[in-house]
Amino acid sequence: MTHPPQNLIALGDFKPSDFWQTHINSIFYGIKGPQIHNHFQTYVSLDHRLAHALANDFYAKARGHHPENDIWYLQEWGVGNGNLAACFLSRLREIDSENEVYPFVHYILCDESEEILKGVRSNARLQEHSGKFSTVRIHAEQLDCFRPHSVAKIISNEIWDDLSTKVLLKHQGLYYEEYLCPFLETLPTEDFLEQFKNRDLAELAQLPNFLDTIHWERDFQRVDLDDWPFAETLKAHAENFKDEIPMPVNTGAFSAIAKAKELLAPMNFGYTSFDYGMKTIQDLNQEGRPYFNLYGGQYTFMVNFPLLEDIGRSIGFTKITREYQNQFVGEDLGSAVISLVDLMQNHPQVASMAPWDRDILMLGTLHALNTVYRSPYSGKLNYPAMEGTPKKQRKQIAKLAENLSGRGVPDTVAYVTREEVLAALKPLRKLGYREKDIQSAFQSPPPPVSFVHIQFS
Numbered sequence: 001m002t003h004p005p006q007n008l009i010a011l012g013d014f015k016p017s018d019f020w021q022t023h024i025n026s027i028f029y030g031i032k033g034p035q036i037h038n039h040f041q042t043y044v045s046l047d048h049r050l051a052h053a054l055a056n057d058f059y060a061k062a063r064g065h066h067p068e069n070d071i072w073y074l075q076e077w078g079v080g081n082g083n084l085a086a087c088f089l090s091r092l093r094e095i096d097s098e099n100e101v102y103p104f105v106h107y108i109l110c111d112e113s114e115e116i117l118k119g120v121r122s123n124a125r126l127q128e129h130s131g132k133f134s135t136v137r138i139h140a141e142q143l144d145c146f147r148p149h150s151v152a153k154i155i156s157n158e159i160w161d162d163l164s165t166k167v168l169l170k171h172q173g174l175y176y177e178e179y180l181c182p183f184l185e186t187l188p189t190e191d192f193l194e195q196f197k198n199r200d201l202a203e204l205a206q207l208p209n210f211l212d213t214i215h216w217e218r219d220f221q222r223v224d225l226d227d228w229p230f231a232e233t234l235k236a237h238a239e240n241f242k243d244e245i246p247m248p249v250n251t252g253a254f255s256a257i258a259k260a261k262e263l264l265a266p267m268n269f270g271y272t273s274f275d276y277g278m279k280t281i282q283d284l285n286q287e288g289r290p291y292f293n294l295y296g297g298q299y300t301f302m303v304n305f306p307l308l309e310d311i312g313r314s315i316g317f318t319k320i321t322r323e324y325q326n327q328f329v330g331e332d333l334g335s336a337v338i339s340l341v342d343l344m345q346n347h348p349q350v351a352s353m354a355p356w357d358r359d360i361l362m363l364g365t366l367h368a369l370n371t372v373y374r375s376p377y378s379g380k381l382n383y384p385a386m387e388g389t390p391k392k393q394r395k396q397i398a399k400l401a402e403n404l405s406g407r408g409v410p411d412t413v414a415y416v417t418r419e420e421v422l423a424a425l426k427p428l429r430k431l432g433y434r435e436k437d438i439q440s441a442f443q444s445p446p447p448p449v450s451f452v453h454i455q456f457s
């Protein structure tokens with residue numbers, strides 16, 4: 001066991017990783033609501049292209065079929081600010097000129113956090129589809145309130161990394177499980193310890209932010225895989241593990257996939273999920289790759305996609321496909337795509353720039369792309385200067401942000417096509433990008449932890 005520095009105070013005991021991860025995440029989402037997006041961005045929270053690709057795919061598959069009882073029920077699990085649902089429904093309505101699909105759709109947004117669902121119900125883009133959607137507060141590993149075999153399509157984006165995950169380590173033929181324990185530097189009151197233990201959201205929400213001051217200690221203890229869910233599948237998968245590399249075992253995703261199998265109707269379009277993790281066994285066995293992340297106190301684990309594919313097959317899904325997320329969006333748009341951040345990371349000076357100069361470069365890159373890009377939705381990107389930005393650069397950032405187009409690239413992680421980037425070559429050159437930087441942005445091999453799309457049918 002590791003020995004925490006003496007001045008740290010434990011908030012509980014060492015427990016398997018999934019215990020503390022789910023405990024902390026339910027506090028995080030329960031007290032922050034839609035403010036979560038101040039801590040991290042997702043590929044769907046402002047951008048529309050992934051949602052449109054899903055809508056185009058659903059439309060192509062559903063048209064020409066008639067749903068049982070006249071309704072295609074779609075479910076999304078873990079819904080954030082509701083932008084994916086809103087853009088999906090808007091795109092479906094737009095392409096369905098013959099009213100073959102959109103009038104029969106009902107979209108159910110499922111989330112564990114009431115704060116999140118409150119935000120969703122006030123999402124203006126989604127309100128345009130009033131009557132076509134509903135919200136249900138439910139835990140994605142349970143979902144017991146729905147009738148089996150009643151759902152036509154299930155979607156989730158970046159939820160598996162939040163669900164229960166255990167961590168396994170192989171050492172000389174034996175298996176060890178990761179245990180975690182949270183610590184604080186300052187002495188917490190008895191009241192706080194009780195509220196923390198009981199996840200008393202109303203009380204915890206009144207406190208100054210404590211989540212990102214938690215210090216996590218870890219430890220590995222011997223474990224018998226026979227006691228784990230889907231033990232036979234897991235044992236066969238673990239044979240491939242290299243020694244000493246922590247491997248996430250996303251048991252919450254196992255339950256979600258099993259639930260999807262139970263809920264999908266005889267006529268269905270599968271369970272589609274997007275998440276961040278290792279696409280192949282080689283990626284899993286890559287030494288030194290990260291296996292967890294902390295964002296503003298939220299605790300996420302990378303997703304082990306090869307294992308989830310094995311679990312999906314053992315549950316009874318017969319067609320399972322895995323690809324990089326940008327391939328899925330690119331195929332829909334008929335062109336290779338990257339996010340704006342990927343483009344900027346290939347700028348020749350970016351690595352040596354001060355953080356505020358990187359903000360200025362990002363805003364310049366947005367302006368350059370906005371000369372050719374027109375979003376189907378209006379909404380100006382909010383781009384505040386970060387803490388510590390010197391006055392001169394702060395002014396420059398404010399001016400650049402104010403002048404951003406209301407129909408421009410909607411996010412710094414928004415997808416842009418090769419044609420759009422090449423059409424903006426002239427203003428990009430002025431910012432210091434060379435053609436070879438753009439080529440390498442589109443050709444870089446994917447890192448061992450990437451955004452991946454998996455489809456279970």
Ligand SMILES: C[S@@+](CC[C@H](N)C(=O)[O-])C[C@H]1O[C@@H](n2cnc3c(N)ncnc32)[C@H](O)[C@@H]1O
Nearest residue numbers: 029042045078079080111112113139140157162
């Ligand atoms: C990382 S956010 C992603 C949100 C959205 N899908 C997106 O990509 O912007 C995870 C979402 O899953 C929800 N969530 C986390 N754990 C959950 C659980 N056990 N059951 C249902 N929803 C959960 C959170 O409240 C949050 O809305």
